Amino acid sequence: MTILYPVKGNLYVNLTNRCPCNCTFCIRNEAPGVYGSDSLWLEREPTVDEVKSEFEKFPPESYNEVVFCGYGEPFERFDDMVSIAIFAKQKYNKQVRVNTNGLGNLICEKPCESALEGAIDTVSISLNAPDRDEYNSITRPKWKNAYDEMLQFAVNVKPYVKKVMFTIVDLLSEEDTQKCVELAERLGIELRIRKFE
Ligand code: SF4
Structure with missing residues (x-):
């Protein structure tokens, strides 16, 4: 199963397939894998030790960043993600x-x-x-208050990390894109508009 996979000079970590959302544009509905990986669907979630050993197959010095992403929401394995992140920082x-x-x-x-x-x-x-309404119809989250919680998280996390950014895909209307730009500016968070792939 694919635990680590290279993407555009970075090394991505596929920790879980769990996610509390069901986004209309989720790539998981389109293909079993992306960026050359056969499948990002996991037979089971890898242990922390398995993930750490996997780094030996991908010389981390060849990659710019380690990125928790994959076919699921990394915060579903919050403690394991933090532990592997610290390992990647300390060892590599x-x-x-x-x-x-x-x-x-x-x-x-x-x-x-x-x-x-x-x-x-x-x-x-x-x-x-x-x-909120647009978010709920696109993201289809498990919780009704997800949008407000997501915005609050973005603001609250700023003091603890070097950089926070929002992303949207280029499928939004011009009007919605502009509103996202203004919202991000109001919250003092960089916005990246990424190409839908
Ligand atoms: S949050 Fe990410 S993994 Fe979850 S459904 Fe949306 S696009 Fe897919």
């Missing part, structure tokens, strides 16, 4: 990013922002939409 001196839906506090059922300090350098959050 890597910058570490997590690509997340920003619902970590709902998933962990407690505030988890401060535990990212010293483990994660960049938090990239899928903003997806400029307002």
Whole structure:
């Protein structure tokens, strides 16, 4: 099963297939794998030790960043993610990013922002939409208050990591894209518009 896989000069970590959302554009509905991996569907979740050993197959010095992403939401394995992130930093001196839906506090059922300090350098959050209704129709999260919680998480996590950014895909209308730009500016968070692949 694919635990680590290279993507554009970075090394991605596929920890879980669990996710509390069901995004209309989720790549998981389109293909079993991306970026040359046959499948990112896991037979089972790899243990922390298995993930650590896997790094030996991918010389980390060849990669810019270690990125928690994969076919699931990394915060579903919050403690394991933090432990592997610290390992990647201490053993390989890597910058570490997590690509997340920003619902970590709902998933962990407690505030988890401060535990990212010293483990994660960049938090990239899928903003997806400029307002709650649009977000709920696109992201289809498990919780009704997900949008507000995601925004609050983005603001709260700032003191604990080097960089926080929002992402949207270029499928949004021009009007919604502009509203996302304004929202990100209001919250003081960089917005990246990524190409839908
Ligand atoms: S949050 Fe990510 S993994 Fe989860 S459904 Fe949405 S796109 Fe897919």
